[in-house]
Amino acid sequence: MDLEFSADELAFRVSVRAFLTENLPEDIAGKVRASKELTREDYLRWQAILNAQGWLAATWEQEYGGPGWNAVQRHIFAEECALSGAPRMPPFGLAMLGPVLIKYGTEEQKQTLLPRILEGTDWWCQGFSEPGAGSDLASLKARAERDGDDYIVNGQKTWTTLGQYANKIFCLVRTSATAKPQGGISFLLVDLDTPGVEMRPIRLIDGGHEVNEVFFTDARVPVSNLVGEENQGWAIAKYLLTHERTNIAGVGFSMMDMARYRKLAAGITRDGRPLAEHPVFAARAAEIETDLEALRITNLRMLAAAQGGSAGGMGSSILKLKGTQVRQEIQDLYRSALGPHAAPLASDLSENELSVPVEAARAAPAYFLNRKQSIFGGSNEIQRNIVAKEMFRE
Amino acid sequence: MDFNLSEDHEILSNTLRRFLSDNTSVEGRNESAFDAPYHSPDLWMALCELGIAGAFVSEDQGGFGGSAQDIAVIFEELGGALCVEPALGTLMAARLLAEAGREDIVEQLIAGEARAALAVYEPELACALTPMATVAAEQGGGWVLTGRKSAIYGAPGARYLVVAAKTGAGIGLFLLEDPQIIAAAMADGGGIGELVLDNTPAERLSDIAGPELEQALDLGRIALCAEAVGAMSSLVDMTVDYLNQRKQFGKALSSFQALQHRVVDMQMELEQCRSILISAVAHYGTPEAPRHVSMAKNLVGRAGRKIAEDSIQLHGGIGMTWEYPGTHFAKRLVMIDHQLGDQSDHLMRIMSGTAA
Numbered sequence: 001m002d003l004e005f006s007a008d009e010l011a012f013r014v015s016v017r018a019f020l021t022e023n024l025p026e027d028i029a030g031k032v033r034a035s036k037e038l039t040r041e042d043y044l045r046w047q048a049i050l051n052a053q054g055w056l057a058a059t060w061e062q063e064y065g066g067p068g069w070n071a072v073q074r075h076i077f078a079e080e081c082a083l084s085g086a087p088r089m090p091p092f093g094l095a096m097l098g099p100v101l102i103k104y105g106t107e108e109q110k111q112t113l114l115p116r117i118l119e120g121t122d123w124w125c126q127g128f129s130e131p132g133a134g135s136d137l138a139s140l141k142a143r144a145e146r147d148g149d150d151y152i153v154n155g156q157k158t159w160t161t162l163g164q165y166a167n168k169i170f171c172l173v174r175t176s177a178t179a180k181p182q183g184g185i186s187f188l189l190v191d192l193d194t195p196g197v198e199m200r201p202i203r204l205i206d207g208g209h210e211v212n213e214v215f216f217t218d219a220r221v222p223v224s225n226l227v228g229e230e231n232q233g234w235a236i237a238k239y240l241l242t243h244e245r246t247n248i249a250g251v252g253f254s255m256m257d258m259a260r261y262r263k264l265a266a267g268i269t270r271d272g273r274p275l276a277e278h279p280v281f282a283a284r285a286a287e288i289e290t291d292l293e294a295l296r297i298t299n300l301r302m303l304a305a306a307q308g309g310s311a312g313g314m315g316s317s318i319l320k321l322k323g324t325q326v327r328q329e330i331q332d333l334y335r336s337a338l339g340p341h342a343a344p345l346a347s348d349l350s351e352n353e354l355s356v357p358v359e360a361a362r363a364a365p366a367y368f369l370n371r372k373q374s375i376f377g378g379s380n381e382i383q384r385n386i387v388a389k390e391m392f393r394e
Numbered sequence: 395m396d397f398n399l400s401e402d403h404e405i406l407s408n409t410l411r412r413f414l415s416d417n418t419s420v421e422g423r424n425e426s427a428f429d430a431p432y433h434s435p436d437l438w439m440a441l442c443e444l445g446i447a448g449a450f451v452s453e454d455q456g457g458f459g460g461s462a463q464d465i466a467v468i469f470e471e472l473g474g475a476l477c478v479e480p481a482l483g484t485l486m487a488a489r490l491l492a493e494a495g496r497e498d499i500v501e502q503l504i505a506g507e508a509r510a511a512l513a514v515y516e517p518e519l520a521c522a523l524t525p526m527a528t529v530a531a532e533q534g535g536g537w538v539l540t541g542r543k544s545a546i547y548g549a550p551g552a553r554y555l556v557v558a559a560k561t562g563a564g565i566g567l568f569l570l571e572d573p574q575i576i577a578a579a580m581a582d583g584g585g586i587g588e589l590v591l592d593n594t595p596a597e598r599l600s601d602i603a604g605p606e607l608e609q610a611l612d613l614g615r616i617a618l619c620a621e622a623v624g625a626m627s628s629l630v631d632m633t634v635d636y637l638n639q640r641k642q643f644g645k646a647l648s649s650f651q652a653l654q655h656r657v658v659d660m661q662m663e664l665e666q667c668r669s670i671l672i673s674a675v676a677h678y679g680t681p682e683a684p685r686h687v688s689m690a691k692n693l694v695g696r697a698g699r700k701i702a703e704d705s706i707q708l709h710g711g712i713g714m715t716w717e718y719p720g721t722h723f724a725k726r727l728v729m730i731d732h733q734l735g736d737q738s739d740h741l742m743r744i745m746s747g748t749a750a
């Protein structure tokens with residue numbers, strides 16, 4: 001048994017850390033630490049810096065512009081990024097569509113679309129969910145009917161994350177009615193400025209605008225925008241959703257959030273004692289850190305298994321479940337630490353006149369928004385169903 | 395043993411429920427809850443005409459109620475309708491003003507002509523009264539206050555502030571009229587204020603008000619717990635309705651046993667909260683009150699978070715949207731824990747055994 005990384009892996013970590021120290025813009029890291037919304041420009045600025053270094057598309061093969069990392073290196077990179085306060089890059093182009101195109105795309109699609117993802121010319125969003133098709137994604141109704149060299153697309157997608165920043169959307173659409181609903185689904189790329197495509201904002205629990213709904217009314221999409229074969233969409237979607245799982249536990253984010261909590265607790269006094277010395281808070285923080293340390297090791301165990309080629313099964317579901325539980329628990333701890341000061345909404349965070357620490361002013365809204373962690377990416381109930389199926393199968 | 399409401403309380407509860415359901419909606423609430431004055435003055439006036447502020451103080455002090463049970467009945471209805479009107483601040487301030495013999499002001503509060511709020515907590519004070527940093531000093535025959543007060547619920551738009559400050563003798567209460575406050579919306583809506591005092595002249599209400607102040611705060615805590623019970627009850631109902639109506643995998647979500655069990659756990663927590671609230675109400679005014687109030691506030695804090703989080707989870711994406719009313723009930727339940735001492739503060743009070 002050896003819990004340590006190899007000398008090479010440690011050297012890699014040092015180089016990543018040095019790069020981040022040198023290149024991560026402080027204004028962007030500050031926003032991330034304060035749970036503030038990032039602008040499109042913030043993302044693109046950081047994206048360009050990573051791209052110049054060749055570290056942007058961590059999961060892509062080298063010939064398409066990926067860094068050629070193995071799973072351990074990807075893990076170290078993701079963890080260091082999270083710890084430093086680097087933004088979590090939206091996964092839609094980089095972690096989802098990219099690998100799909102590399103595996104299923106035509107040569108032409110790879111040549112034109114992959115570079116545009118790296119350069120930030122295209123910002124993709126994900127059009128899978130519909131009002132009637134959430135956990136039961138296969139029941140989706142948006143349909144694409146063949147008309148010469150085009151598909152005519154009708155229907156509605158929803159919960160489209162950061163669609164307001166995007167110019168393109170990859171969709172699952174129904175192309176034929178089969179007995180098994182999974183059978184008639186195709187994977188289609190759509191320009192958002194196509195006539196007949198309309199996006200509307202959805203306001204979320206924290207008052208912010210992060211997701212959208214997208215309506216398709218007789219939108220004409222060239223057949224050349226199909227990825228893979230017609231009616232092969234379900235297999236592609238499954239590949240997309242299971243492709244990158246090393247960072248699913250979000251251990252790095254939890255470590256950063258815990259450090260942020262420690263810092264806050266050390267600076268706050270409540271009823272005559274530093275919060276860090278409050279017995280209830282001290283006990284809770286110690287328990288969460290214990291869970292987090294166990295999770296860190298669980299994550300490494302899964303990672304080692306993946307390196308050894310024996311990964312899969314319920315492992316990633318367990319990482320998603322526990323990972324989101326720990327992250328949400330830390331969000332709760334952080335909000336609770338503020339006591340009465342979590343209540344007021346500071347209108348201008350940078351110079352609010354309230355006695356809430358500026359960097360913590362979004363603690364309550366961020367806690368509420370992060371309830372999403374256990375809903376999207378396959379809800380925690382669905383993850384439990386997956387594990388149960390595996391444990392109880394005949 | 396009889397756990398039924400008295401006939402009077404039954405009438406009070408039904409009247410208020412009907413009024414709120416006829417005259418308010420979550421959408422309407424949200425239109426006023428996040429911008430100054432963070433509530434609807436018309437609705438507050440209508441509620442006062444209905445007599446809710448009058449029910450905050452006893453008959454011999456100019457009101458027509460004032461028992462802990464009156465307060466619980468009223469706040470449970472306010473919570474059930476997610477009413478954002480500034481009842482909490484008015485309640486605590488009215489009690490203290492009545493104690494101080496200021497029936498002239500209490501009358502205005504009851505009539506809805508003016509509002510009042512209580513400024514007791516500070517940047518470093520969340521649930522206890524010591525060590526209080528705000529001091530009161532005699533100056534030229536009057537009093538001046540220096541310090542900073544935060545977490546003043548209902549402060550925006552209040553004509554009167556009852557302010558707690560340290561005097562030579564203990565903790566005194568002072569009155570400020572037309573105060574200058576820093577106003578903000580709460581994360582779940584409603585108004586909150588902070589107050590910076592710098593040799594600010596104030597009128598003395600009483601020199602030593604520690605026990606009265608604790609009693610008013612405990613009544614405020616009972617009010618919050620009752621509000622939470624009302625909100626929990628509405629939210630559990632909404633969750634059941636949603637699961638009955640939402641279909642995935644060709645059947646109603648309510649047919650999945652894993653989800654049914656989650657709702658059963660929510661209901662169980664709600665029943666526990668109802669019970670601990672009854673206990674706190676029954677002990678109010680006895681030496682045992684602080685301990686029972688702290689038990690209620692601790693349990694409601696824990697259960698409120700659980701019910702809020704589970705209801706969001708069971709709704710899926712819909713539960714995350716601003717448009718869905720249940721979202722705002724969930725937020726209210728979580729934020730109630732931040733008011734007048736949270737579950738940790740009250741756990742400490744229970745463990746210390748004194749809770750006084």
Ligand SMILES: Cc1cc2nc3c(=O)[nH]c(=O)nc-3n(C[C@H](O)[C@H](O)[C@H](O)COP(=O)(O)OP(=O)(O)OC[C@H]3O[C@@H](n4cnc5c(N)ncnc54)[C@H](O)[C@@H]3O)c2cc1C
Nearest residue numbers: 126128129134135159160161372376379381707708710711
């Ligand atoms: C903030 C946010 C961002 C998102 N971004 C995107 C995006 O960019 N693109 C995209 O396509 N989608 C996105 N989604 C959608 C997300 O994938 C869905 O919300 C998710 O699949 C759940 O579907 P639903 O919301 O319809 O809930 P439902 O499927 O209706 O589920 C409601 C509840 O029932 C439970 N449930 C459902 N079926 C079962 C079962 N069989 N057994 C037990 N419990 C069950 C669920 O776990 C949940 O608790 C996003 C969602 C959110 C909240």
